[in-house]
Amino acid sequence: MSDFAKYKDIFIGNKNLFYLIKYEIITTLFDQIPGALGLFLRKAEILEILRRLQTLLKQLFP
Numbered sequence: 001m002s003d004f005a006k007y008k009d010i011f012i013g014n015k016n017l018f019y020l021i022k023y024e025i026i027t028t029l030f031d032q033i034p035g036a037l038g039l040f041l042r043k044a045e046i047l048e049i050l051r052r053l054q055t056l057l058k059q060l061f062p
Helices: 003-012 017-030 035-060
Strands: none
Touching: 003 017, 017 035
């Protein structure tokens, strides 16, 4: 497994290139925003990630 594939698997949890690009864009845009706005945007994205994780776990462990 290449380093690139390992990176995608660890940080994205998906080997699809679209999700990697989306992740990189979101982290690049939102990590640099300070203050309440940055916190709000990061929190909103984290909540979306947690919702998707919950859906995945429900599928894996019915």
